Amino acid sequence: MKVHHVGYLTKRLDKTLAEFLRLGYHTEKEAAYDSVRDVNIAFVQNGAYRVELIEPAGEGSPLAPLLSRYKNTPYHICYETEDLEVSEKELVEAGYTVFQPAAPAPCIDGRRVEFLLHRSMGIIELLEV
Numbered sequence: 001m002k003v004h005h006v007g008y009l010t011k012r013l014d015k016t017l018a019e020f021l022r023l024g025y026h027t028e029k030e031a032a033y034d035s036v037r038d039v040n041i042a043f044v045q046n047g048a049y050r051v052e053l054i055e056p057a058g059e060g061s062p063l064a065p066l067l068s069r070y071k072n073t074p075y076h077i078c079y080e081t082e083d084l085e086v087s088e089k090e091l092v093e094a095g096y097t098v099f100q101p102a103a104p105a106p107c108i109d110g111r112r113v114e115f116l117l118h119r120s121m122g123i124i125e126l127l128e129v
């Protein structure tokens with residue numbers, strides 16, 4: 001599956017973004033608020049590599065608990081699929097568990113994403129393109 005981005009958890013999006021820019025990335029999408037997940041999201045690019053910076057906006061964000069485990073770090077890889085339902089079915093049969101069902105991603109043009117978990121893989125995201 002084609003990789004769309006690597007998701008990078010950050011405690012302070014503005015500060016982490018500045019470090020990505022220092023390392024040669026450019027801003028693809030300015031920081032924006034995702035009300036579905038209560039997070040701020042920005043996209044940066046460096047050549048073929050796209051990184052999504054994700055900052056939990058409040059204690060109530062479903063991603064806030066991850067900060068106590070991961071700090072500033074990559075934590076998911078997002079893959080493109082032309083059919084979310086077909087890919088989900090294949091992955092579930094291969095042992096993945098859906099832990100965040102398909103929902104629109106306001107910061108990716110409203111396209112649907114979902115998150116799955118596998119004990120030997122960790123978190124992956126599917127993006128419908």
Ligand code: NI
Nearest residue numbers: 007052078125
């Ligand atoms: Ni993502």
